Structure formats: C-alpha cells, structure tokens
Amino acid sequence: MERLLPSDPSVIGGYRLAGRLGAGGMGVVYLARSPHGTWCALKAIRSEYADDPAFRARFRRETQLATGLTAHWTVPVIAADADARSPWLATAYVPGPSLAEAVARHGPWPAAHLLRLGAALADALDGIHACGLIHRDVKPANILLAVDGPRLIDFGIARAVGVTVLTTDGSVIGSPGYLSPEQARGRTVGPETDVFSLGCVLAHTATGRPVFGAGPAAGVLYRTVHEQPDLDGVPDALADTVRRCLSKDPRRRPTVAQLRQEFGEFDEDGWLPRGLPALVAARAARVLELPVPQHTVVDGPPANGTSDAVTATGTPGAVAPTSRRRVLTAGGAVLGVVAAGAGGWWRWGRPDRSAAHGTGTLPRRVIGLLGDRSDPSFTAHERGARLAVSEHQNDPRRPFDLVLRTADDRGTAAGATAAAVALAAGPGVDLVIGAGTNATVPAAVEACTRARITLLVTRADTNELDGVNLTSALLLRPTRTAGPPAILRYLNRVVKPGRSAVVHDLSDADDTLQTVRIITVHKKLDGAATVEEVAADEDFTAAAARITARRDDAVVFAGVHPERAASCARALRDAGYRGTRVADEHVVGTSFLDVAEGWLVGTGYTDATADPRTRKFAAAHRARYHAAPAPWAAEAYDAVRFAVHGLTAAGDDARATVRAELLRHPWQGITRKVSYDPDSEFFQAVEDSGAFLYQVTYHAARFVSRADDIGSSAT
Template identity: 85%
Template sequence: MERLLPSDPSVIGGYRLAGRLGAGGMGVVYLARSPHGTWCALKAIRSEYADDPAFRARFRRETQLATGLRAHWTVPVVAADAKARTPWLATAYVPGPSLAEAIALHGPWPAAQLLRLAAALAEALDGIHTCGLIHRDVKPANILLAVDGPRLIDFGIARAVGATALTADGSVIGSPGYLSPEQARGRAVGPETDVFSLGCVLAHAATGRPVFGVGPAAGVLYRTVHENPGLEDVPDALAETVRRCLSKDPRNRPPVAELREEFGRFDEHGWLPSGLPALVAARAARVLELPVPQNTVVDDGPPGAGTPDAATRAEVPGTVTPTSRRRVLAAGGAVGGVVAAGAGGWWRWGRPDHTAARGTGPLPRRVIGLLGDRSDPAFTAHERGARLAVGEHQNNPRRPFDLVLRTADDRGTAAGAAAAAAALAADPVMDLVIGAGTNTTVPAAVAACTRARVTLLVTRADTNELDGVNLTSALLLRPTRTVGPPAVLRYLNRVVRPGRSAVVRDLSDADETLQTIRIITVHKKLDGDAVVEEVAPDADFTAAARRIAARGDDAVVFAGVRPGRAASCARALRAAGYRGTRVADEHVIGTPFLDAAEGWFVGTGYTDATADPRTRKFAAAHRARYRSAPAPWAAEAYDAVRFAVHGLTAAGDNARTTVRAELLRHSWQGITRRVSYDPDSEFFQANDDAGSFLYEVTDHAARFVSGADDIPRPEA
C-alpha cells in the first residue's frame, strides 16, 4: 500500500480514499472507506476509456453482471458508477498479497499447495462462466491470497475493455504471458481462454517463472502462439493437466467442470506454503492499524438540493448514493480541521507532506549512486551529466530534499560490477542506483541490486539479458536489442522504403544478433522482403557482398556488434560496387568502422546534445561548467537523475522501498526521451522510438541526423 499522490482525488462516489493499492493499464486502484465504514478496493478508470461512450455502455452492463456474481473465491462488486466523469467500481477489500508477489518473495509452490490453489481457482472460474462472464485476464497479479483461500479479482472489467479494444484493429487485451493464443491473435474468445490462463498461472506458481518467458510483449506473444511452454519443473501431479490447459487449440483444453473434478475440493488447512501465512497476516494487520475516518454530517439545505440525478448512476444493487459536491467540500474541510487540531487522522497518512521540508529545519537527504567503469569515457560523460542535474536540483529553493551523488567503480568486469553494486546497496541511506555500465557489467549489477531491493536505473546497456526487468529491481531507460535498432528501422521504413533488404548476420556474435533477425524476419518490423546472409566467424564478407550487389537489394542491415567485422563488411560492399542504403547499430561505432563506412547510417541510444535542438540548453550548461561539449551519454545521465528525483519526490519518506513503484506509475518527459513502462511487463515502452537516435558516418565521424521520432512519415 502506498501514499496518495497530490494529484489523486480525496473522494470518489462518496468513498474516502486512504491510499493506493496499485495502478495498471486500466486505471488506479485505491484503498477506500465506504460511506458505511467498510474498507473497499476502488478502481478508477483511465480517461482514454472514460471518453469512449461504447466503453461506458459495456462497463455498465458488465458491472451489473458482476454485481450478481456470488461465486466462491471471487470478490463481489459492491458499487459502481459508469456515468461518472471518472467511471469507477468498488469491490470488497482483501488485505493480502497477490500470488505474483508471493512467488517473487518466496519462490515456487510445493505440489500439495498447488493442488489446493488449482482447486479454488477452478471453482472460481466455474462460477464466473456460469454467470455469463469471461475473465480474460487471469494472472498471478489478479489472485489475492487470504488466510482462508485465494480470491480472483478484476472479472467484468476485462470483458468490458476487451469488447472495446478488440473491435477494429485486432489489438490484444490481457496480459502477455497469461493470455491465450486466440487472444494474442485478436480473435473471439470463450471460457477456454480462461482455462489457458489458468494453466499459465499454475505453471508459474510451480516453477517460479512465466511459462512463455519474459521480455517485451511482442516476443512473449510470439512464443505464446508458436512455441511450446516450459513445463520442465511442474510437479507430476499437475504436469499433464497443465499441458492440456495450454493447448494452442481451444477445443483441446479441458472444460472447467472437468478441472474441478481433477483437482478435487479445496482444503483450507495448510493451503499456503511455508512463510506465506505470516505475510498474509502482516498485510491484514496493516489495514487494521489504519485510523477510521470520522463520519461528517453536513446540512445540505432543502431536500434534493445539490444531489445528483439517480439516473446518472449505474443500476447496480447495493450502489451507495454519492455525496454531493457541497457535502464533499464541507467534509474535506471538517477532516482538515481534525488534522489541524492534532488528531493525527488517516488523511495525513494518506498523502505525502513536503511542507515540513520547506520549514526552518534541515531538509531530508536522498542519495543516488552512479555505477560504472571510471576508465571508460562514457562513465565520465555520465558523471558530468548527473552532477549537472544534482546541481540544478540543489539550486531549487522549493526542493523537498537535498540530493547527494555517490560514484562507484565496477572496473569494467562483471565481478567488479557485482561487488560495487553490492557495496552501494549495502549503504542504508542509498535510495537508488544508476547503472552506467555495459552489457558485460550491468546484468551483474542488476542481480546485486535485486538481492538488496534497491532500484537500479539502466541508461546504456541494451543486452537481451535485461528483458526480464519485471523479475528484478531494475528499470530500463532505453529499448534493448529485442526491439531491434529502432532508429535505423524507422529510417528505412519511412525514408528509404526498400522493396527488398539484405540482413548480413555476423555469426561471430550469433547470440547477440538473433533478436535483430527475429525482429526483421518474424515480427516484420522492416517493410518489404528480407534476405538473410549469414557469414561465419572465420569467413570474410566478399561472397555475401557480391550476392547482394548482384541482386540489387535496396538496403543492407548489418547485424553484428564488432567494429572490425562491420568495417570488413563495409569494405566488401564497396568493393562489390554496392551503393544502396547501409545501416547498423551503435555497437559497431569505433575507429575501424568509421574509417571504412562512409555514408552508413547508425542507430544509437544516445543523442548529440550539441546538435539536438531539445538538448541545447543542457549543452550550454555543460560547456559553462566543464569547458567542453557534452560527450555521448551525458544528456541521458542528466535525464536519469531528473527521472530519479521525480520518483523520489513522489515516494516520500519510504523512498528506497517505494521509488520503483512511483517511477512505473506515470510517464515522464525528459530532454532526450519520454519514459514510460508497460503496466504488466514493466518493460520500457519505445513509443515513437523513444530514446533512439540516427547518425550518419561522414568524414570518419558519426554525425547526428535526428531523433527517431523526428524522422518524417513519407508523403502520401
């Protein structure tokens, strides 16, 4: 549970908000106190859905159905309003952790407890389907654990949104890794889709990992549709049933009634694995310790004055008539009076208060670590950009805290990174670490920070090993190679528009280049046809270059990470007389390549702060302080610190433990990119190819062309 943000409302539909329980693609879920004094989980729907009349109509129908649902192991809907400016829905509150959190903290479940979990979830789905509902989003995060059994939440909402989102463009609704192949393809679904999701949940609980892997949604969806699930560690008692649930063909999945018979009746005794009863009890105790909001009685004047028309509310049995705006304002003033009088009410607990920090006493202090190789020029650039951001923060008279930057040397090795990250994280005042290292060092730093539960912001590394960020404490500030080289792909699609491209894959780096091949050949992120030319590590590029030139391919994409090999490819293409467009990614930039690759285009994760119009003020400040132009990664490090400050400000007093959740919550615009995350996978969203830049090799140097989002669309 987290504090309310200053932007959060105080009251929704007569329910007083006390804190945030979570946020996702649909909206924000609050802990709220009903007008009758009971605790509820209230979900406020995001504006993009609220503005859709069709969604509101479906939302109203689904909440009516959900309110009538009395299936065991589900959470009843107690009130909803589909016609409010912000549609909302309130359910009974279950003060326990989610299955996702339990697995992350305590690992896989033993077979005996898995069977009990399966029995309860099958019974819940049977009740939902009997009422004419399809859940569509069965996943560990939507399963709450209570002392007496699990609770499946979020039914009804998923179907309402799905009916809106799965209409015209085949968009996918649900959570990648748990949705069915038919959902992934944007096709019609039935109860069988919930059976598939149940199989994914049980496999995850059995093994401790998602059954179709982790990473960006596109890769997970592809594996869901085309590849076999990883069921190696599922206990024998469940393995065959789970395998049948995960059949690609819905007709081959067992019906829920059959699953109930196989799993048997739920047994409450010992249903939670070791360690979890204490966690469940602790969560329940936190809610019991919250102060109860005092009821406030306000005279609204003549009967009917200022009260909303009853027709504006969803016709849901048990819906509570909302408090009028006048009553809410008066009640808010009364609560404020109670707090001012020193009663120490829930209102103060619910919201962060930075006013004390601006008083006469010393400001609290927040500490950020910067981790990288001191001998690497990129680390020097990071440090300079970071210190500019710290200085800017310290010069703000309204800052809520003082900011301190500490650096650590990883010596350019994985072992050094693990040790340095562990040393930073062991400092009890360390609130967050910025990883400025490479693909070699950062994965080791991620592991160390995850063990210490310290958030790590990754600025530079783009290895595929970082795709599973939702299983770590890390957050990426750039796309990884799994989404391909975004800037050059956008340049090819929008400017070159090739009919056929050649992808030269250097097998010296087969593992590193596989994702680029998949992005182009499987996921079709490059328009037109593509021919893959694979070159063995001990071979040169002459034969491949001659074939490319003879075919007259419109463009060449070099898939490799070694500057020397990229230079050899460039020379071979030139010798073969090839004059088409040639592109590569940032890892090939080095003297050998720059000397041989005149006219090539390169995509990077860093901008040129002296040439990019959005970073010129930063470049001027850098020159004023350091007497030199900012090097690559300086502006990105400046953004990383400012992004960290954004999260630390929202996190309040418990910054170390809550800053990652705050950073995930809202998108943020920096000088180099817009930072936002997928609400389910927590993966960096490269919307408009955020954080990707295009350079051209001219006169033995890489010259800035533009940000990927500035590459124009072709004229119609």
Template identity: 80%
Template sequence: MDRLLSADPSVIGGYRLAARLGAGGMGVVYLARSPHGTWCALKSIRSEHADDPGFRARFRRETELAARLRSRWTVPVLAADAEARSPWLATAYVPGPSLAEAIARNGPWPTVQLLRLGAALAEALEGVHACGLVHRDVKPANILLAADGPRLIDFGIARAVGVTALTTDGSVIGSPGYLSPEQARGRTVGPASDVFSLGCVLAHAATGRPVFGVGGAAGVLYRTVHEEPDLDSVPEALAGIVRRCLSKDPERRPSVAELRDGFGRFEERGWLPEGLPALVAARAARVLELPVPQGTVTDGVPVDGWADAVTQAAGAPAGAPTSRRRVLAAGGAVLGVSAAGVGSWWRWGRSPSSGTTGAGALPRRVIGLLGDRSEAAFTAHQRGAQVAVGEHNDSAGRAFDLVLRTADDGGTAKGATAAAARLAADPEVSLVIGTGTNATAPAAVEACARARVAQLLTRADTNELDGVNLTSTLLMRPTRTAGPPAILRYLNRVVKPTHTTVVHDLTDGAETLQTVRSITVHKKLDGDATVEEIAPDGDFGAAARRIADRGDDAVLFAGVHPDRAASCARALREAGYRGPCVADEHVLGARFLAQAEGWLIGTGYTDATADPRVRAFTAAHRARFGAAPAPWAAEAYDAVRFAVHGLTALGDDDRSVLRSELLRRPWQGITRKVSYDADSEFFEAQEDAGAFLYRVRDHAIRFVARADDIGRTAN
C-alpha cells in the same frame, strides 16, 4: 506491502487504509480495515479513468455481474461505489503471495502440485462461466496462494457472455503472454479464451517462464497468434492437456468440465510446493500483527468516525448520502484485485526525514552512480549527473538537496554485483543509476531488488533485461527485443526498401536473434527481407557477392562485434555493393569506422554538440567542465532529473516505493520521453524515446537526427 504515501487518503468509503498492496495503470490497491474490523483489499480507480462515463458504466455493470458468483476459489466483494469521484471496491483480503511471485522466488512447480493447481482453477472457471461471465485476464499475478488453495481474483475486465461490449471492438484487453489469440486480434471472446489463458498459466508454473516468451507486448502478441508455445520441460502428465488448452482454434480447446476430469480432484493437503507454506504463513502473520489503523487529524480535529466524509479522496463529498454506496453480501460477489505485488513486503509507519546538516538545512537525498570508472562513458555519465545535481541544488523552493555518490564495478559482472550491493545497503541512497554495459548491468539488478532500492539503467539494452519488470529496476531505453528504432525508421521513412538483406553474425547469435526477429517475424521493416547467416568463424565474402548481385535496396548488419562488422563492411565494398548499410551502436570501434564509410548507425545517446534540443545542457556542461558533453552525458542528466521527479512526488516516504512513483506518469526529458506500459512496466519504445541516428564520415560518426525527426529532415 508498502506503507502509505503522504498523498494517500486515510479513509475510503468508511474503510480505514493501512498500507499499499500494489499500484498499476488503473489505480492503487490498499490494505484496509472495514467498519466491522475485518481486513480487506480496497482498489481505488485513478481519476483519469473515472472521468470517462463509459468506464463508470462498465465498472457498475461488472460489479453487478460479479455478484452472481459463488465459488470456493474466488474472493467476495464487500462493498463498491461506482459513483464516487474515484470509484472503488473492497474485497476480502487473501494474505498470500501471487503465483507470479511464487514462481519468481521458488521456481517451477512439481507435477502433483501443478495438477492440484489446475483442478482448483478449472473449478473456479467453471463457476465463472456458469454465471455467464468470461474472466479475460487469467494470469499468475491474478492468482493468490492461500494455505487452503488458490484464489482467482481481478474481474475488472470480465464480460458477460452475449452482452454488448462497452469497449470498442478491435481493442486488445488483457495481459500479453496469457491472453488468447482471439483476444490478441481484438475479437469477441468466450469461455474458451479463459481455457487458453489457464494453459499459459500452468505452462509458466511448470517451466518457470512465459509460454510465449518475454519482451515487448507487440512481439508477445505476435507469437501468441502465429507461433507455437514453448512447452519444453512441461511434465508429461500435464503436457497433453496444456497443449490442447493452447490450440489457436477455440473450438479445439477442452471444456472446463473436461479439464476438471483431466486434473482430478483438488486435495488441500500438500497442495503447495516445498517452501511456499512457510511464505504463506509468514504473510498471514504480518497482517495479524498489524495495529488497528488510527484516524487522521483534519484541521487539528481528530477524525473518529468511519464516514465517507473523512477525506475528500474517499470519493463522495461530505454529507453525501451513504445510499450511493452499494454494499454487497460478504459471501456473494467476486470482483477481486491483486492483493500482493511481486517482491512486496510490510513496513509499518512513516519514515523520518533523511536528516539535515544543520539548523534549518534541507534534508538530502543521495543518488548512487554505478559503473566502470576507467571508462569514458562513466566519466560522461558522472559529469552529466553533476550538472543535474548542481542545477537542482541551486533551484529555489526545492524540498531537498541532492548528493551524488559513485561506485566502481571494475567493468565485470562480479564487480557490478558487489558495487551495487554496497550502494543499495546504504540507507541514505535513494536510487541507483546504472551506467554499465550489457555484460555488467544485469548483474546489478538482483542486488538492488534485494535491498528494495530503485535502479535506473541508462545504457544497457540486452535482452537479458526483458524481465526487470519483476524487480526494482527500470530501463530508460528499450531493450533490443524492440528492434533498433532509429535505423528501422531510417529505412522505412527514407530508403523505403523493396528488399533488404539482414546479415546475421552468429558469433553472438542469441543476443542478436531478437533484432532479426523484429524484421522477419514482427515485420517492423517495410518490404521483403532475406537473412544471410554467417557462422562465427565464417567469411562475409560469399554473402556480400550475393547481395551485390541481387542489387538489394539495403543491408542491415545484426551483430555486436566491431571487428566482425568491419569485415562485413569491407566485403560489401569489395563486392561492389553501394546501397545503404545500417547497424546499431554495438559495432562502433576503430576498425569498423575505418571500413564503414557512409554507414548509418542507430544509438541510444545523442550528440550534445549537434542536437539543437540540448543546447542549454551543453552550455551548462561547458561552463562547468570547460568541454562539450561526451556521449551519455545528456542521458545521465535526464536520469538524475527523472529521479528528482520521482523523489519530489515521494516526499518523506521510504525509498522502497520510489519505483512506483516513477512508473505513475510519463516524463519528458531533454533526450527522451520516459514512460512505461501500465501492465508490463516495460519502457515504451515511442518515436521520442531516446533513439538517434549517426552517419560514418572520415572514420568518425556524425549526428544526423533524432529518430522522431527522421523523414522530416534531409538525411
């Protein structure tokens, strides 16, 4: 649980708010106390969705449909108001972790507990389908764990079977990785779709990993439709039935009745794996220890009643008739909300100010900068950050002063873990900016997550970071799973190849496989593609001669070692190949630059001396340091300004909720637009999301264009 933000209302629809349970693209979920004194989970829908009449109609209709449900394994709706300015609904509160959190904390489930979990969820779906509903979003985050069994929640996108959809046909609704192939294709779904999702959930619980992998939504959806699920390590007692659930053909999936027979009877005793009963009990104890939420003061007058008019944010204006609020029987409807977010915990009360340095002085916020101080990239980051800090502290009307604090990771994963822990342990540090490489950045993630301090990663793009949406870390660039955006855009918009060869250097094949998949599986490159795999100790000569003989339109090097890339460039030149060649920033090195004249390189950093959109920053950097900004300086400047954007919205609230503020809305910097997918929380790899193109000229790289300008300028 997180404490309330200063901008949160005190009362919604007569329910006093006590804490935040989570926030997402649709709204905020609060822990609240009903007029009768019971704890509940209350979800308030964001105003931008409420402005859509179609959304209100769907919200109203699905609330009414959910009233049909009677199930042991779902939670009842206590009240809902579709007509409020910000529609809301309140459900019974389940004070346990989600299945997603349980798997992340404790790992895969044993066979006995998996069968009991499957038995309860199959019974829950049987009740849903018997009422003529399809859940459409069965996933670990929507399954809460209580001492007496699981609860299936969040019917916010449920649909009645046979009822015309209020959303446009062809749209994808649900959570990638758990939705069915028919959902991924935007087609009409039935009960069999929920069966597929249940198979995904059970396989995830059995193995500890999503059955269709991680990464960007597009890649996960593609694998869901076209590839077989990863069922390695699924226990034999479960593998057969899960495999049937995951059939691409809905007609071949088992019915819910068959699932109940296959899983057997649910038994409450020992249904949770070792370690989880204590966690569930601790969560329940925290709620029992909470004080009764007190009313707020409006214009100096205490608010004593439970009326809707207590706060404007409650929805209806003062004096609005309470008959607009539809109250449902406590034991009747089910329209659940996610009541426990991954890694959430309880902090009661508002935190004091960060402190001042004297009478009338502003409070200060400390930003940590983590990286290898011996690296030129760290110096560039530090200087860019210092420019941003100086500009902020010179600005009139600011709410706080900024302080920059650095920590040296020594360029090792072990050092990154220790340095991140030191920064995160300092209560003054509001946020950490990680400047490390793919070899060091992942190591800092866990340390920041344990301390509940937000971390922004500027430079790293390894696939190992595909799972940071389960931590306190946010990326400010896409991982390599999304593919190299600048060079793919160059090939598609400028070269327009009929046939491209991807030279896959297997020296670090696991790290570069996603780049190959983005082209061969996800078809992010137009035209046909051939893959030439080169063994770690292999020579590029034979492959280069085949490429030259075919007269390919383009070559893309998928590798991360500069010397190997240099050998490839030399082999292509000696074979007589003169077509365009592309690679990403990881190949840059002196030997490569000496061999790769004319190659196009995609990077995550701009050239502040050549990019016209960063002139003001470049001038400020020159004025302060007497030199032009080096690579990554402008990106660090943006990271600090993005942090300030979140800290300003945060006000006096605790640093633990800063990540939620940063996720709330897109933000435009000088190098990129920063936005995150509302469901997956992955960095959205848009055209203006910080990808840049360079060309190798005279043993150096020369700036060509931003990715979003490629094809609009002469390249």
C-alpha cells in the same frame, strides 16, 4: 492512487469518488464510497464505447452475469448501470497487495503454497465459468492477497462464454505473457483460455519470471503461439499440471474440475509464504488512513464522459472548492479492479522537517554509480550524474540532500557482482545506477535483486535483460529484442523501402537473432525483407553482390562487431551498392567509421551538443568540465533525476519503496520519456524516445535526429 482531476465527477451513481486508481483502454477506475459507507473500486467506461448501442447491450448482459457471481475467491460486482451516460460498474474493495507485487518483493513461492494458491484460483474459475463468464485476463496483477486467501479481480474484459472478441478479427484482448495462443491469434475463446492463463500464473509464481519471457509484446505473443514454455524451476509436484495447462491445443488442457481435484481443498492456515502475512496485514491496516472523499470542479464535459457529477449537497454540476492537500502515492497495493499493482495509499501533506529532524538537517539519500572506471563511458556517466547531484543540491526546496557514491566493476561479471554487493551493503545507499556493459550488468542485476535494491540500467541492451522489469531493476533503454528503434523508424518513415536485405552476421547469431525476427517475423520493417546469412568464417562479398544485383532499397546489418561491420561496408561499397545502409551502435569503432561513409547508425545515447533538447545540459557540462559531454553523460544525468523523482515520493522508507514509486507515473527527462504499462507489466521508453540516429560522415558518427522526430518536418 492519484487525486481526482478537476474534470472528474464527484459522484457516480450515488458512489462518492475519493481518487483515481488508474486509467486504461476501457475507462477510468476510481476509489469510491458506496451510499452505505463502504469502500469500492468503480470503473467508468469511456465515451467512445458508451456511444455504441451494441457495446451497451453486451455490457448490460455481462454485468448482470457478473453481479450474480458468488464464487468464494472472486471480488463481486456490487452495482452497475449500463444505461448511464457513461456505463459503470463497482466491485468490492480488497485491501491487499497483488500477487505480482508479492512475487517481485518476496520471490518465488514454495510448492505447498503454490498448491493452495492453485486450489483457490481453480475454485474461483469454476464459479466464474458456472455463471456463463470467462475471465480472459487471469494474471498475477489481477490476483489480490487477503489474509484468508486470494481474490481474482477485474472482470472489465470478461466476455460471456461463446462470444468472440468485441473488436475486429485479429485483435488481441488480454495481457501478453498470460493470454492463451487462441487469444493471441484473435480467435474465439472458452473456459480453456482461463486454464492456460492459470498455468502461466502458477509458473510465474513458482519461478519469479514469465513463462514465455519478457520484453515487447510482439515477441511475447510470438513465443506464446510458437514456442514451448520455460518451466525450469517449477516444483515437481506442480510441473506436470502446469505443463498440461499450457498446451497449445485447448482440447488437451485439463478442465477446471480436474484441476480442483488435483490441487485439493484450499487450506487457509498458513497459506501465504513467509514474509507475506506481515505485508498483507500492513496493507489492511492502512484502510484507516484513507481520506474522506473531496469534491471536484466540473468545467465542461467530464473527461470520462459522465455528466452526473454532484457536490456534497447533491446539486448537479455545482462548483465545490478543490482540496489543497498534496497527494503522494506509496506502496503497491491493488484496490478493486485496478490493474498490475498500480494502486497505492495516500500520504497527506509534506513532511515536517523540523519535527522529524530536530536540528533542521535534511535527511540524506545516497545513489550508487556502478561501472568500469577504466572505460571512458563511465567517466561520461559520472560527470553527467554529478551535474544532476549538484543541480539537486542547489535547489533550496529539496526534500533531502543527495550523495553520489561510485563503485568499480573492473569490466567483469564477477567484479560487477562484488561491487553491487558492496554498494548495497554500504551505509544508506538507496538506489544504484548501472553504467556497465552487456558483459557486466546482468550480474549486477542478479546481485541487486538479491539485495532488494533498485538498479537503473542506462547503457546495456543485451537480450539477457529482457525480463529485467521482473527483478528489482528497471531498464532505461530498449534491449536488442525490441529492435533498433531509430533505424526502423527512419526506414519506414523516410526511405519507405519496397524491399530490404538483412545481413545476418552469424559470428554473433545469439545476440542478433532477435533483430532479424523483429524485421522478418514481427514485420516491424515495412516492405519485403530478404535475409542474407554470412557465416563467421565467410566474408561479405557474395552477399553484397546478390544485394546489389537485386537492387534492394536498403540494407540492415544485424551484427555487433565493428570489424565485421567494416567488412560488410567495404563489400557493399566495392559491389557498387547505392541504397540506404543501417546498423546499430555496437558497430561504431575506428575500423567501421573509416569505410562506412553514408551509413546510418541507431543508438541509445544522444549528442548533447547537437541535440536541441539537451543544449542547456551541454552548456552546464562544458562550464564545469571544460569539455563537451561524451556519449552517455546526458543519459546518466537523466538517470539521477529519475531516481530523485522516485526518492522524493518514496518518503522515509526510500530503499524499499522507490521502485514502486518510479513505476507510478510516466516521467520525462531531457533524453527520454519512460513509462510503465501495467497491462503488459513492461517498463520502457515511450514511443521511441531515448533512441537516436547518427550518420557516418568524414570518419565520424554525427548526430542526425531523435527517433521520435524522424519523419517530422524537423528531420
């Protein structure tokens, strides 16, 4: 939870606001006290929607329907005002974690508990549909766990049955990974779409992973519409039911009434798996810690469009002093309609170090660095990380001392597993930074997930990491599934090709197929695209001749082997091709650089000496190590600083809560900005930050620009 902004109102509709639970596309969600003193979640709609009379009419109709909702396993709308300057609705407050958090922290659920969960959710949907509503956003983050059973929340995008989407045709409303194929296509939906989403939820709860994979929304939506769900690991007692719920054809899905019969009656006794009752009880007990609502200062129109701000005296627009108490968020409870486990609890004031540590000694936090010590990039990582540690230790205001501990994975998956286990078992290790490769990091992710320790991945980009945000790990760079951001941005904003050729090297087809899909299926490259497939035992001569004869504007090499990329570059050169040629960082090697003059390369690392935003870091690196920083040094520096950001907010129980704190707010480093999207449950670099463009000049790759600067006057 965040403190109220100065521009936020103090009161909306008689509900006194205590803090911000979140903000989304529709509006801002507040924690509020009702006139009767009960806690609730209040959503204020954004002014751009409020200015649309048709929206107000729909909002009025649907909140009236939702107010009449009495289904046992839902969170009712207790008040709403469609005629306020900014329409709002308030729902009951549920002091419990979300199902998303529960699965992330405690793992998949056994079959017996899944059946009880399914029984309650089917009952909830039956009540929702009986009121003439469809939910449209059934997902683990919108299911709260209470002692007596689950609660389905967030009717913010629910629509009256039979009403099409409110925006233009082809738009998508819902959360990728849990919405139905008809939602993904932007078509009219009915109760069947909630059944599909329920199947996704049950499969996720049974396996701990999303049924249509993770990663960028475009890929998830494509798999939802065109590919079969991944049901490996769903218990036999549930597999057939879930499979029928996930039918692409809405007419073939079971009805909610049929699901209620298959799941049976909900049994409250022991409905939560082992470990979760204690978590639920702890969250409920924290209700007593919630603060008395404070007043805000309104200077000009409020950010959310409301004008009915009042102070404790009830005087509209009066100025009241803001609280000086400092707010720190912790935990992961979801309150009322807040999405994706982004809620939390307030901790007031700064810890008293002298009271907690009688000697005056600061507490200690330990960060592990895991990678292959024989790899030069590990040396770069370690140097960047140690600079960040030194910077922290030299800050007199630091809340704790910081220690860096390294571990050697020896460049193998088995070594990564052993080293990760050793780090996690080491005294006081709170977080691990994975500096390994695509061959080793997936094993480290698995080991750290079992050990319940947060892993920050800096370098690896294999497709195997697409679902990493559903483990205990966070990926600080895009995977190949997202496509090469710097390359695509350069082509679209600078080259603007009418026709491009994608040279797909089939010697590593599994690793590069997603890049081809990004360009051809998801159309992230403007203009037409032709795919030239080259088998592993072929050279690139014929493909280069066809590309040159067509006079394609650009060539994208989809491959990862430097020798194969060099062969492609040589063939294009010999064929006389003069258009733009691009590839990604994996092709950078002596064999490629020797023949690829003029090629552009997209990377996940910057050149700290040439990048204007990292030159201060480069100077500090040179002063300490008497050498310019190598690739990945600045990224490791950022990883440590990001870790410190989370550890500072996590407090005493750092290891258990640091991941939740890292997801709490966007964070800006010297190389990238990272953010968590609660709707898609996806953590990623923001707007192509963390991606960089190089050009091969005189047998070396030389820095050109950050991806997010491409197309600007500075490029």
